[in-house]
Each structure stands twice: as structure tokens, then as C-alpha cells.
Amino acid sequence: MSKKPVRVAVTGAAGQIGYALLFRIASGEMLGKDQPVILQLLEIPDEKAQNALKGVIMELEDCAFPLLAGIEAHSDPLQAFKDTDYALLVGARPRGPGMERADLLAANAQIFTAQGKALNAVASRNVKVLVVGNPANTNAYIAMKSAPDLPAKNFTAMLRLDHNRAASQLAAKAGFKVGDIKSLTVWGNHSPTMYADYRFATVNGKSVKETINDQDWNANVFLPTVGKRGAAIINARGLSSAASAANAAIDHMRDWALGSNGEWVTMGVPSNGEYGIPAGMVFGFPVTTANGEYKIVEGLEIDAFSQECINKTLAELQGEQDGVKHLL
Numbered sequence: 001m002s003k004k005p006v007r008v009a010v011t012g013a014a015g016q017i018g019y020a021l022l023f024r025i026a027s028g029e030m031l032g033k034d035q036p037v038i039l040q041l042l043e044i045p046d047e048k049a050q051n052a053l054k055g056v057i058m059e060l061e062d063c064a065f066p067l068l069a070g071i072e073a074h075s076d077p078l079q080a081f082k083d084t085d086y087a088l089l090v091g092a093r094p095r096g097p098g099m100e101r102a103d104l105l106a107a108n109a110q111i112f113t114a115q116g117k118a119l120n121a122v123a124s125r126n127v128k129v130l131v132v133g134n135p136a137n138t139n140a141y142i143a144m145k146s147a148p149d150l151p152a153k154n155f156t157a158m159l160r161l162d163h164n165r166a167a168s169q170l171a172a173k174a175g176f177k178v179g180d181i182k183s184l185t186v187w188g189n190h191s192p193t194m195y196a197d198y199r200f201a202t203v204n205g206k207s208v209k210e211t212i213n214d215q216d217w218n219a220n221v222f223l224p225t226v227g228k229r230g231a232a233i234i235n236a237r238g239l240s241s242a243a244s245a246a247n248a249a250i251d252h253m254r255d256w257a258l259g260s261n262g263e264w265v266t267m268g269v270p271s272n273g274e275y276g277i278p279a280g281m282v283f284g285f286p287v288t289t290a291n292g293e294y295k296i297v298e299g300l301e302i303d304a305f306s307q308e309c310i311n312k313t314l315a316e317l318q319g320e321q322d323g324v325k326h327l328l
């Protein structure tokens, strides 16, 4: 018997990540090739954006995806999030000319407060939320705080792009096949301060750290390369990463919904105090996923270098979250 369709809300649906994301969701790459989906798409109430959204919907229709059980276009989050089982919050306010970081935080705080409240009011009580729009961790924190009737653990931020970037850099450095790298993680904020940590990673049972055996490369090449990859792509393309961001969003949601088969993946999730991260802070952690739930990998040893890196990204996130406290 075929499965009942699930509802997937995507915000910023006419943007560049939206364009790289929706077709893959509709083809079953996110939730499985047997799972019909209804897309509930949100764009700002602006004629140009709504027209662009219409065009994307026409293209979705023209793909004749067998799993696409419905498509809705909305400009009101209360309609877009109605009964939604999954919410991918991609749309966000980009930094404009002369805008300070505090202005960016405040503009996004407004968007994610409203969207958190709307999720709280109308979404499925089990909705799984992924925030992609930057600053992703803090936006997820704001949405979570604005939705007190939903489980806080259901609000997550995207660190998977950083994770995938780290895997790819390691593979290139040591000649690994990227798919053979296990137990890699990225701690902290989706920003250049993130700490991509391969101390526990293995390839075919062999330690990645021992194979590479180059702390200078780790500190001075690998971490800056992964941390500044988003900026490098903006410099090269004139636009921020879109296909790789959409791909990471698919990976994040697929693993959360369908399980990671015991493997570690990285998710930005609210801390319960693990590794000294303040409870409630949305932080990149190693997790395993099964039966629609994630579990933070606990008990890992944090050496002095790692602690220093974690402290740096933690301080940045604390600053961001302190900066929006008065708005919540």
C-alpha cells in the first residue's frame, strides 16, 4: 500500500537554494523513493518573488514527479506551515550595504520570531525544523524560543555543509574516498569559527588523524579552508553556495528522518549541556540518528587544541544569542 503524503514546508522557495532543493525533495531524495510529499512553499508577499515562485511551481509540475502529491504557494507562514511535518527555513534577510551584524541579527530575529510563532500555532506537533538561512544557529534558536509548545529538540540548524566540506578536503589531502570517511564532526556555529574535528575519523578502520599526521596542516590549512569556504564560493561565483547548500539540507533531513545507520553526522541542535555547551544553545555536535530521532555522541575526549577551538565558536554564538535576547 502506498504511504500517506507528508507535508514539507520550504521558505525562500523562489531563491537559489530553493531552486536546487525543491526538485530533489519532490523526486524522493530527501524522504525516500516511496514517500509522497506535499510541498507548501513560502515566499515574501512581493509581486516579483511570488511570480518567480509561480515559475518554479510550473517547472515542478512539468517534471511530473510521481511522488509529488500537491504544491501550494503562500505568502503567509500561518498557511505555509499548516500541519507541516517538515519545515526547511531557507529564506532569510541577506546582509545589505552598510548593514552591521547587529542589524542583520535584528532583521532575521523578526523573520524567525514570526515563523517560530507560526510553527507553534499550526504545524504538526512533531514537525522537524531545519534552519538554513543565516545566521543559521541563531535563527534556529530564535524560532525554537518562539515556539514554546513544540519540542525544543525539533529545531535544528544546518552544519552539514561544513561537515561535507570537511570530508571533501580530507579526502583530497590523503587520497581517501570521501564516502569511506566515518566519525567526522563539526562543532559549533555555521560560520568561519566552526571547528571541523577529524580526531575520531576513520577510513576503513584506520585513523584519519594518524594517516595525515600534520597538526600544522590541520590548524593552518584545513580549518581556515573549511571555515572560509562559503566566502571563497561567494568570491568565485558572485553568489553564495546554493547547490551544495541544498544538497546538505537534503542530507541533514534524510538522515534525521530515515536514520544514519549508526554513523555520525553533524547537526546543529539545542544542547542539553553536553561538553559544557550551555543548555538551549543551538550548536553543531556529532549525532547519530535512528527512528526519526537524533542522539548527541557523548563522552568524547576534548584535548586542549579542540577546547580552544570550541571555546572560540561558543563565544561567537553566545554573542549572537545575547544580541537577540531582548527581542525574544
Ligand SMILES: NC(=O)c1ccc[n+]([C@@H]2O[C@H](COP(=O)([O-])OP(=O)(O)OC[C@H]3O[C@@H](n4cnc5c(N)ncnc54)[C@H](O)[C@@H]3O)[C@@H](O)[C@H]2O)c1
Pocket: 011, 012, 013, 014, 015, 016, 017, 018, 042, 043, 044, 049, 090, 091, 092, 093, 094, 111, 131, 132, 133, 134, 135, 136, 158, 159, 161, 162, 190, 240, 241, 242, 245
Ligand atoms: N547554513 C548553511 O550552510 C547555508 C549555506 C548557504 C547559504 N545559506 C543561507 O541560506 C539563505 C538563502 O540563500 P539563497 O542563496 O537561497 O538566497 P536567495 O536570496 O537566492 O533566496 C532567498 C529567498 O528567501 C526569500 N525570503 C526572504 N525572507 C523571507 C521570509 N521572511 N519568508 C519567506 N521567504 C523569504 C527571498 O524572497 C528569496 O527569494 C541565506 O541566508 C544564505 O546565507 C546557509
Ligand SMILES: O=C(O)C[C@H](O)C(=O)O
Pocket: 134, 161, 229, 230, 231, 233, 240, 241
Ligand atoms: O551565505 C553565506 O554567507 C555563506 C554560506 O553560509 C556558506 O557557508 O556557503
